[in-house]
Amino acid sequence: MKLTDIKKVLEEAFEKNEKLEEKYNICDGEKENIKSFFFPQTEKYLEFKRTDKGTEFFPVNNGLVNDSDGTGSDETDGAKEKINVVVRAKPCSVEALEVFDYVFLSEPVDPLYKEKREKTIIISSSCRELKNSCFCTSVGIDPYKPVGGDVRIDDSTGGVVGVTPKGKDFLEEIFEADESKKSEIQKLEVDQESDLEKGNVKTSTEREAEKDLANRLKDKLDNMQDSKLWDELSLRCLGCGVCTYYCPSCHCFDVCDYYKKDTGSRYRAWDSCMFSEFTSMAGGHNPRPTKKDRIKNRFYHKFNYLPKLYEKLGCVGCGKCLVHCPVGISPLTLLREMGEIEDEDKSISTS
Amino acid sequence: MKTNPLVPAKAKIVSIREETSDIKTFEVEPPPEFPKHIPGQCAMVSVFGVGEALFSITSPPEEDNLEFSIKKTGKVTDELHSMEAGTEIGLRGPYGNGFPVEEVKGKNLLFIGGGIGLAPLRSLIKYALNNKEDYGSLQLIYGARTPDDLAFKKDIYENWPNNSDISVNLSVDVESPGWDGYVGFVPQYLEELSPSPEDTITFTCGPPIMIKFVVQGLEKLGFTPSQVISTLEYKMKCGVGKCGRCNIGEQYVCKDGPVFTLEELKELNYF
Numbered sequence: 025m026k027l028t029d030i031k032k033v034l035e036e037a038f039e040k041n042e043k044l045e046e047k048y049n050i051c052d053g054e055k056e057n058i059k060s061f062f063f064p065q066t067e068k069y070l071e072f073k074r075t076d077k078g079t080e081f082f083p084v085n086n087g088l089v090n091d092s093d094g095t096g097s098d099e100t101d102g103a104k105e106k107i108n109v110v111v112r113a114k115p116c117s118v119e120a121l122e123v124f125d126y127v128f129l130s131e132p133v134d135p136l137y138k139e140k141r142e143k144t145i146i147i148s149s150s151c152r153e154l155k156n157s158c159f160c161t162s163v164g165i166d167p168y169k170p171v172g173g174d175v176r177i178d179d180s181t182g183g184v185v186g187v188t189p190k191g192k193d194f195l196e197e198i199f200e201a202d203e204s205k206k207s208e209i210q211k212l213e214v215d216q217e218s219d220l221e222k223g224n225v226k227t228s229t230e231r232e233a234e235k236d237l238a239n240r241l242k243d244k245l246d247n248m249q250d251s252k253l254w255d256e257l258s259l260r261c262l263g264c265g266v267c268t269y270y271c272p273s274c275h276c277f278d279v280c281d282y283y284k285k286d287t288g289s290r291y292r293a294w295d296s297c298m299f300s301e302f303t304s305m306a307g308g309h310n311p312r313p314t315k316k317d318r319i320k321n322r323f324y325h326k327f328n329y330l331p332k333l334y335e336k337l338g339c340v341g342c343g344k345c346l347v348h349c350p351v352g353i354s355p356l357t358l359l360r361e362m363g364e365i366e367d368e369d370k371s372i373s374t375s
Numbered sequence: 376m377k378t379n380p381l382v383p384a385k386a387k388i389v390s391i392r393e394e395t396s397d398i399k400t401f402e403v404e405p406p407p408e409f410p411k412h413i414p415g416q417c418a419m420v421s422v423f424g425v426g427e428a429l430f431s432i433t434s435p436p437e438e439d440n441l442e443f444s445i446k447k448t449g450k451v452t453d454e455l456h457s458m459e460a461g462t463e464i465g466l467r468g469p470y471g472n473g474f475p476v477e478e479v480k481g482k483n484l485l486f487i488g489g490g491i492g493l494a495p496l497r498s499l500i501k502y503a504l505n506n507k508e509d510y511g512s513l514q515l516i517y518g519a520r521t522p523d524d525l526a527f528k529k530d531i532y533e534n535w536p537n538n539s540d541i542s543v544n545l546s547v548d549v550e551s552p553g554w555d556g557y558v559g560f561v562p563q564y565l566e567e568l569s570p571s572p573e574d575t576i577t578f579t580c581g582p583p584i585m586i587k588f589v590v591q592g593l594e595k596l597g598f599t600p601s602q603v604i605s606t607l608e609y610k611m612k613c614g615v616g617k618c619g620r621c622n623i624g625e626q627y628v629c630k631d632g633p634v635f636t637l638e639e640l641k642e643l644n645y646f
Contacts, residue, residue, distance in 0.1 A: 069379055069381060069382065070382055072423045072424075074423055074424060078385065078387075078463035079385055079423050079463045079465075081385070127617055128617065132380040132615050133380075134379075134380070134381075134617065135378070135379050136379065249644060275617075275619065276618060276619030276620065277612065277613075277617075277618050277619070278612055278618070279381065279426070279427060279612040279613065279618070280426070281423070281424050281425055281426045281427075282424075283423075283424030283425070288423060288424040290381075290423075292381070292612075295612075295618070295619075297619060297620075302610075302620060303609065303610050303620055303621075304610065305449075305608070305609070305610045306428070306448040306449025306450070306451075306452065307446075307448045307449075309582075309583060309608070311609055311623075321622070324624075325619075325622070328625070329622065329624060329625035330625075332624075332625040333625050
């Protein structure tokens with residue numbers, strides 16, 4: 025039997041064993057933006073009280089997160105204790121997580137992110153709904169080949185394999201809870217010597233191909249500083265920031281204080297480099313004063329700066345920005361300009 | 376579990392000095408775990424309930440307490456200016472690369488500042504004076520709009536002019552009653568003084584427009600891009616290279632800067 029719906033399989037296993045339901049929370053990676061599991065829209069990390077003597081701190085939840093009121097995360101109290109299991113994590117979403125790992129797990133490590141990342145189990149699978157707006161193949165991603173994840177599913181063989189120790193343990197727990205799943209979930213045959221068996225999320229060949237593409241696009245952009253494209257895009261862009269909110273790899277954030285009576289809190293919140301205020305300073309100086317500066321910075325960040333920093337693109341070709349942008353701007357426009365794709369490659373017009 | 380780098384430590388304001396009508400210097404007792412800074416490094420100062428902002432540390436590392444000279448410009452600075460000595464603030468850092476104090480040993484140092492731009496330079500000037508044997512001649516060119524706007528009056532009128540190790544050149548932008556010094560913009564004064572680039576490293580901090588013309592002036596005088604060092608001021612939220620706000624190219628001003636050579640800035644297409 026082919027494993028077509030891991031979500032259903034898990035739900036059935038959970039029904040047979042209440043303990044699993046108490047421990048885990050199933051999240052749908054196809055329906056939700058995976059980044060919100062690790063990087064909530066708002067996230068409180070400090071509570072304080074100002075008194076005559078000074079300031080009292082109330083580091084909540086071991087100094088990490090507190091969701092006790094509306095200024096914090098919008099997770100419910102019940103769900104936050106559970107371990108999130110993200111099912112149907114598509115290759116593009118999983119690739120985007122690598123960008124997050126690079127930013128938040130490099131020194132100084134961000135414990136807010138790390139805690140959630142370590143707790144979450146990602147079940148990566150191939151993409152089942154390639155859309156007109158998808159362009160993952162143009163940025164080097166094979167939508168039918170799952171990568172990364174703690175557990176990996178291969179629809180073509182019907183196999184499933186635990187990649188990381190926590191992924192393996194999770195599978196064992198499912199088998200223990202429901203013997204019948206053992207026959208339903210076929211273990212993917214992996215070579216003892218393979219990268220997968222060693223716990224590597226990518227083979228060295230895959231990593232090399234990724235680097236080659238990132239470096240090629242980086243070099244092309246190095247010569248596009250004065251391209252007219254930036255002027256053209258800036259005339260169309262409304263600066264609404266919707267691209268950054270839907271983008272699975274955009275990670276810019278703001279830090280804000282909330283204060284009422286004597287108590288207050290500090291939290292971080294999603295922010296967008298497309299907003300005019302993003303870099304505007306109190307004294308009035310703004311190093312990226314025009315939309316042209318901001319669009320250029322965003323595309324350079326994804327196709328030039330990130331490749332320079334760690335040889336990986338900051339775009340996974342999910343096409344969400346393209347779908348939601350009111351004026352049809354997306355990295356496709358840039359990829360066309362760079363000669364990476366032909367016009368007829370895509371049926372969606374960006375003008 | 377590692378501690379959250381975004382959570383500040385508590386620190387007490389020991390004293391507050393008025394520098395100009397809109398600049399105050401805050402002497403802060405650092406929290407015990409706060410590492411010693413390098414001149415040119417910054418720290419994130421918190422006013423709990425209002426927010427955080429990054430300021431350069433204007434005192435040299437040899438002093439026990441930290442000093443921040445802050446211009447009243449926005450929400451956080453307005454709140455700081457209304458505070459009294461003894462108030463508790465938040466502090467995290469130090470952040471940034473700092474001035475290359477080791478690499479420029481043996482060189483003559485030329486400091487060019489405008490307005491509040493003397494704040495980061497002051498840490499370096501005091502450090503160089505404390506370690507005079509390591510450096511050649513020291514010269515300061517410092518200007519502001521009016522005599523009232525010149526900061527660190529005790530240093531620029533008393534401490535430094537009375538110290539034979541440093542020469543001090545002051546200017547104001549417009550004619551002002553009681554001012555018999557140079558009148559004109561800092562870049563003009565630089566051209567008139569025309570210091571020699573030989574064995575000299577120059578450090579310039581101030582408003583972006585001043586830096587732009589000072590850099591042009593220095594190049595005219597024969598300074599090479601590697602001899603010109605500046606600091607940049609960008610909006611920052613995290614201070615640790617993650618919030619995505621202060622990048623120039625792939626470099627983050629908060630961790631790769633704020634100190635850059637003109638050579639580096641040219642590579643980043645900043646100039």
